[in-house]
Amino acid sequence: MALNRCKNGHMFSARKYGDTCPYCNTSLEKTNALKNRKLLIDDPDKTIPITGVESNVDPVTGWLVCIEGTQLGKDYKIRNGKNFIGRADNMHIQILGDNSISRINHAAIIYDSKNRATYLLPGDSSGLAYHNGEAVYTPVELNAYSVVEIGKSKFLFIPLCGEHFEWDGDDAGEISE
Secondary structure, three states: OOEEEOOOOOEEEHHHHOOEOOOOOOEOOHHHHHHHHHHHHHOOOOOOOOOOOOOOOOOEEEEEEEEEOOOOOOEEEEEOEEEEEEOOOOOOEEOOOOOOOOOOOOEEEEEEOOOOEEEEEEOOOOOOEEEOOEEOOOOEEEOOOOEEEEOOEEEEEEEOOOOOEEEOOOOOEEEOO
């Protein structure tokens, strides 16, 4: 809502009353109004939003896609480093609806950018994780289309980074041939 102030200090709606104050019936000077608008634009202390630019982007390195379970078809982004899996809000990969998945640290998926590989690790909880039908007791390397089973849900692993692609330090992708 645009508000104007007349020379007597009255505030009024510019949309409803235009440039004439409804209280004292004085007209605003157009040059004065333009000068005030220009000052607002040129004010260095004025906060101006910058749109379309995200800072601190943590690029995706792969995905888990639910192929069986309560979240059928949902994808979960895997980031560089450790990605803890569970139902709690503070988990990197939060899987809702499957109460057989532990709330905290049921399992973890790690992307190791130095070795360009993704691993599935068992978590700290009592629940097990499975890789292609085998229980995971130690770190297991995930390959494209590996099936990860956690609780009553199954996920397909889809890599982005690895042998053929890696994010470089400038946030631009680097494709290896």
